[in-house]
Amino acid sequence: xxxxxxxxxQQIIDALNLxxxxxxxxxxxxxxxxxxxxLDSIDALELIVLLERNYGIKIKxxxxxxxxxxxxxxxxxxxxxxxxx
Amino acid sequence: MNWVRVRKDSVVxxxxxxxxxxxxxxxxxxxxxxxxxxxxxxxxxxxxxxLGFVASELLLQQESPRVVNTEHRAVILFNRSxxxxxxxxxxxxxxxxxxxFPSPAVFVYTLPNIITGEISIRNKYYGETLFAVLKQFxxxxxxxxxxxxxxxxxxxxxxxxxxxxxxxxxxxxxMLLVARDExxxxxxxxxxx
Amino acid sequence: xxxKIVITGSGIVSAIGNNRQQCLENLKNGFSGISEVxxxxxxxxxxxxxxxxxxxxxxxxLLGIGHxxxxxxxxxMGIMAVKEALAQAGAxxxxxxxTLISGTTVGGMDVSEQxxxxxxxxxxCSNCIATHTCGASTNAIAAYFGDTFNSTITPSTxxxxxxxAIILGSDLIKAGLAQMVVAGGSESLTLFHLNGFKSLMxxxxxxxxxxxxxxxxxxxxxxxxxxxxxxxxxxxxxxxxILANIxxxxxxxxxxxxxxxxxxxxxxxxxxxxxxxxxxxxxQDIDYINAHGTGTPNNDQSESAAIHRLFDDKVPPxxxxxxxxxxxxxxxxxxxxxxxxxxxxxxxxxxxxxxSTPMKDGGIIPITESRKASLSNVMCNSFGFGGNDSSLILSxxxx
Numbered sequence: 261x262x263x264x265x266x267x268x269x270q271q272i273i274d275a276l277n278l279x280x281x282x283x284x285x286x287x288x289x290x291x292x293x294x295x296x297x298x299l300d301s302i303d304a305l306e307l308i309v310l311l312e313r314n315y316g317i318k319i320k321x322x323x324x325x326x327x328x329x330x331x332x333x334x335x336x337x338x339x340x341x342x343x344x345x
Numbered sequence: 346m347n348w349v350r351v352r353k354d355s356v357v358x359x360x361x362x363x364x365x366x367x368x369x370x371x372x373x374x375x376x377x378x379x380x381x382x383x384x385x386x387x388x389x390x391x392x393x394x395x396l397g398f399v400a401s402e403l404l405l406q407q408e409s410p411r412v413v414n415t416e417h418r419a420v421i422l423f424n425r426s427x428x429x430x431x432x433x434x435x436x437x438x439x440x441x442x443x444x445x446f447p448s449p450a451v452f453v454y455t456l457p458n459i460i461t462g463e464i465s466i467r468n469k470y471y472g473e474t475l476f477a478v479l480k481q482f483x484x485x486x487x488x489x490x491x492x493x494x495x496x497x498x499x500x501x502x503x504x505x506x507x508x509x510x511x512x513x514x515x516x517x518x519x520m521l522l523v524a525r526d527e528x529x530x531x532x533x534x535x536x537x538x
Numbered sequence: 539x540x541x542k543i544v545i546t547g548s549g550i551v552s553a554i555g556n557n558r559q560q561c562l563e564n565l566k567n568g569f570s571g572i573s574e575v576x577x578x579x580x581x582x583x584x585x586x587x588x589x590x591x592x593x594x595x596x597x598x599x600l601l602g603i604g605h606x607x608x609x610x611x612x613x614x615m616g617i618m619a620v621k622e623a624l625a626q627a628g629a630x631x632x633x634x635x636x637t638l639i640s641g642t643t644v645g646g647m648d649v650s651e652q653x654x655x656x657x658x659x660x661x662x663c664s665n666c667i668a669t670h671t672c673g674a675s676t677n678a679i680a681a682y683f684g685d686t687f688n689s690t691i692t693p694s695t696x697x698x699x700x701x702x703a704i705i706l707g708s709d710l711i712k713a714g715l716a717q718m719v720v721a722g723g724s725e726s727l728t729l730f731h732l733n734g735f736k737s738l739m740x741x742x743x744x745x746x747x748x749x750x751x752x753x754x755x756x757x758x759x760x761x762x763x764x765x766x767x768x769x770x771x772x773x774x775x776x777x778x779x780i781l782a783n784i785x786x787x788x789x790x791x792x793x794x795x796x797x798x799x800x801x802x803x804x805x806x807x808x809x810x811x812x813x814x815x816x817x818x819x820x821x822q823d824i825d826y827i828n829a830h831g832t833g834t835p836n837n838d839q840s841e842s843a844a845i846h847r848l849f850d851d852k853v854p855p856x857x858x859x860x861x862x863x864x865x866x867x868x869x870x871x872x873x874x875x876x877x878x879x880x881x882x883x884x885x886x887x888x889x890x891x892x893x894s895t896p897m898k899d900g901g902i903i904p905i906t907e908s909r910k911a912s913l914s915n916v917m918c919n920s921f922g923f924g925g926n927d928s929s930l931i932l933s934x935x936x937x
Binding site for chain 3: 309
């Protein structure tokens with residue numbers, strides 16, 4: 261549970277109230293949006309808030325969010341490159 | 346005419362008590378898990394929405410067959426506290442200037458009518474939706490506004506009732522499904538529930 | 539056929555004026571009221587807003603209210619608009635008779651915020667929020683007018699609240715449950731919803747551009763507007779001057795998403811269709827559509843799709859006057875109804891400011907040049923989060 265992928269998964273589960281989902285249910289490469297977890301546009305906005313609060317990453321354009329929320333791997337990569345805290 | 350009443354410590358469906366082991370939010374969750382399930386969005390809802398959602402699901406489970414995907418069903422709900430409960434939660438996200446992260450997911454639920462929307466989305470109801478805040482519970486006023494909704498010839502039945510959530514663990518909902526020609530729908534009947 | 543519901547008075551307070559006359563002049567001249575924030579104590583000066591150009595104490599002075607009394611901005615603006623509407627209808631002296639229906643969502647939240655910023659603790663602030671739910675602002679408006687109103691209702695269907703107030707008022711009269719109704723809505727800007735809309739990432743940092751390919755989002759606005767509704771018989775019996783009649787309306791649910799409209803505009807389509815069928819007219823009879831047109835990518839695409847589905851290739855002139863007033867959220871339905879009424883009375887088409895580039899996916903081309911036009915039937919759209927979509931048709935009154 262030390263790697264960034266798993267930390268992010270837990271933060272996503274907490275932030276989005278995914279009560280019936282466990283870290284092991286989320287594949288590193290699976291799409292976060294669309295079918296998988298059943299997330300929607302409000303969840304995407306909530307994830308943008310999560311990135312700012314936990315990692316100091318400010319995203320101004322929701323379209324950028326769309327790109328980086330493709331999968332946990334893509335997100336972890338983005339966070340490790342751009343985090344300020 | 347089917348009806349349900351959900352209070353912080355009891356659930357009654359058409360006069361029959363549903364056995365529950367918990368109270369407050371825990372009870373809503375218990376009822377969701379025992380009787381509803383398969384709608385993870387439930388966990389994202391605020392307390393008012395969870396209350397209205399659980400009540401509507403229990404109500405619609407009484408209907409056979411359950412009507413979905415229709416323009417002919419209206420959803421008209423009332424309360425006194427509006428979205429107060431979630432307003433407090435959202436205020437907390439913007440309270441502290443050093444920890445200022447307005448939450449979009451919480452903000453959405455500061456609109457009380459999101460519950461009429463949630464019920465419509467769940468069941469694909471395209472009819473009239475209305476949420477109105479009254480000074481206090483008033484069976485006559487609720488009765489009159491529902492009768493008025495039938496002026497629209499499209500509307501064949503109405504899910505209506507009172508869904509009030511003062512705090513996470515102090516709430517009350519009563520919900521009924523009223524058909525256009527329902528003779529028993531009177532202010533007295535609403536009061537008895 | 540049931541009796542006609544007529545409008546005999548109207549009142550409006552918005553970013554483009556504190557009364558009907560000022561709003562009318564600015565509409566005709568194409569002067570927008572959207573500018574840098576001045577009255578709301580926010581750090582977010584990057585977002586232009588449509589503020590009413592009066593401080594709360596100036597409004598108190600205009601209304602003869604002592605400064606010691608705490609009135610929310612929502613209440614003060616509401617009182618101003620109701621007062622103007624009652625005066626026009628010649629109904630200022632009626633006693634214990636009318637119903638007040640005021641759509642709002644934020645209610646007295648602005649007062650809660652002020653008290654908090656003055657050093658109130660979190661608990662006190664929460665308690666204060668409790669006394670400032672949206673119903674309280676309606677009751678406070680009614681209280682100002684003494685015995686005029688005998689009941690109040692506060693529809694809260696997000697941004698379509700005020701239009702639903704007018705619909706509800708018309709239904710009350712049709713059903714014989716009220717004789718005269720003052721219906722509309724009032725909503726002030728608050729930090730609460732400015733930050734909320736910011737978090738939804740749908741605010742534009744420039745003046746909004748409804749229906750433009752490069753639209754980035756909405757500008758929040760504030761204001762209040764009310765109309766006096768009564769049956770035709772009732773209006774005639776008291777020799778009231780009839781301004782227009784409400785010939786049809788529809789309220790439908792998009793049943794798609796809490797905050798997003800469906801790509802094909804199902805709810806909007808159903809609401810407009812219902813309104814037309816109730817008015818017993820066809821799409822060809824509509825002379826102008828005052829669109830919901832918020833300037834967000836999602837709304838304008840969805841509303842365009844719905845209008846095209848209904849009107850096919852014969853779309854009447856359309857504009858979004860939110861480019862003048864900002865998106866006045868819960869009050870927008872009544873503000874735009876009064877704007878539509880002014881357009882009918884003065885026989886002109888209000889323009890859509892800020893538009894220059896057509897949407898790539900075949901969106902609505904709004905009118906950008908103001909012109910004289912004889913308007914017999916005007917459609918006014920108002921959609922809200924929760925998929926709560928409504929549409930109303932105003933018609934030129936003939937006996």
